Amino acid sequence: MPTVNLTANVRKNGHISIIDIEGEVTGFAEKILMDAYTEASNGTTNSIILNFSQLEYLNSSGIGLLVTMLIRTQRVKQALLACGLSEHYVEIFRLTRLDEAIGIFETEEQALAAAR
Amino acid sequence: MADQNLKTKDTGSGWARPVDKLHVGEVPAEAINLNVEGRRLSGLVRGFGQMWQKTYRVRFDGVKVSSEEVVSGWKTHFPNFWPEGNNLYVPLTGIQPGEVGLINLSAPGGLKLSTGILVVYADDSSFSFMTPEGHMFAGMITFSAFEEDDGLTAQIQMLIRANDPLYELSFRLGFGHKAEDVFWHGTLTNLAEHFGVQSPQTTQQYVLVDPRVQWREWRNIWKNAGIRSGLYMPVAMVKKIFGKK
Numbered sequence: 001m002p003t004v005n006l007t008a009n010v011r012k013n014g015h016i017s018i019i020d021i022e023g024e025v026t027g028f029a030e031k032i033l034m035d036a037y038t039e040a041s042n043g044t045t046n047s048i049i050l051n052f053s054q055l056e057y058l059n060s061s062g063i064g065l066l067v068t069m070l071i072r073t074q075r076v077k078q079a080l081l082a083c084g085l086s087e088h089y090v091e092i093f094r095l096t097r098l099d100e101a102i103g104i105f106e107t108e109e110q111a112l113a114a115a116r
Numbered sequence: 117m118a119d120q121n122l123k124t125k126d127t128g129s130g131w132a133r134p135v136d137k138l139h140v141g142e143v144p145a146e147a148i149n150l151n152v153e154g155r156r157l158s159g160l161v162r163g164f165g166q167m168w169q170k171t172y173r174v175r176f177d178g179v180k181v182s183s184e185e186v187v188s189g190w191k192t193h194f195p196n197f198w199p200e201g202n203n204l205y206v207p208l209t210g211i212q213p214g215e216v217g218l219i220n221l222s223a224p225g226g227l228k229l230s231t232g233i234l235v236v237y238a239d240d241s242s243f244s245f246m247t248p249e250g251h252m253f254a255g256m257i258t259f260s261a262f263e264e265d266d267g268l269t270a271q272i273q274m275l276i277r278a279n280d281p282l283y284e285l286s287f288r289l290g291f292g293h294k295a296e297d298v299f300w301h302g303t304l305t306n307l308a309e310h311f312g313v314q315s316p317q318t319t320q321q322y323v324l325v326d327p328r329v330q331w332r333e334w335r336n337i338w339k340n341a342g343i344r345s346g347l348y349m350p351v352a353m354v355k356k357i358f359g360k361k
Contacts, residue, residue, distance in 0.1 A: 027260075060236060061242065064258065064273070068275070091131075091133065091134050096256070
């Protein structure tokens, strides 16, 4: 079985949850990512911020997981935001047009301000 | 091979660069070049219909081959694995990030449906296409191979929405899904047989990711590649009769 090199830790900030993504987001990371979403989404969460500042690698299957997460947030009327993406991965979000649905911010502070 | 993988991961070079509009390179004279040039990618969050994740798989039982070898062969001979009558025209450079492929598909009534793809991602273990406006679906399709404890599996995974109400109707009525199932099962069977698998067994799994339709996207029908290909057929016949290239 391929190894999964990803941790996704959840922090709470009022009605906002931040998921710290550290490592490689590939198709094999589905359980880790979706478990983190479930933890982040409980209670009264109205926004979720994905902090990608420790992201090492993101492939197309990983992008697919982010789309699935986006749909889950939309179904419960949560906003999904991203921060800490390198310039390269901001381009990937542009390429796939994910940037039209996920707000992208340079820093976590900026994303928090937008979510409030 | 391992080093190449590392290089891809370190540089992120497996991805295509963003493009505003697609441009088709040189294609053979027999190809119908419609519905791709100048189009935008339809995108992962666009499209009209319900969002489906469809996964097709085949196991490579009884043959010794690595996932890298399968993906490399798949990329090199990609159009050859498609069911007969369907063509993908890719540049001589093959399936590389950023390349645009022109698709001519056999459709009912002798229609040739012209559409295309952009190779958005490719590395040693997978590659992915996204579709232009007007294609049957908006989304991404990923081709991969991976080793598990008990053997090797090749997989096609689609995360898609029907692009407009007409395509959505074909999915709701079932024949859209059926046509796709036949196509991709055939592709995986041809792939496995190419690598020496005897009587390959394919499987499929559907997950309805989003049951809602996106009504704001209904106007996508204006660019429907099926309708536009159908309207082009009389023109193509006249050109053929008068020998115009």
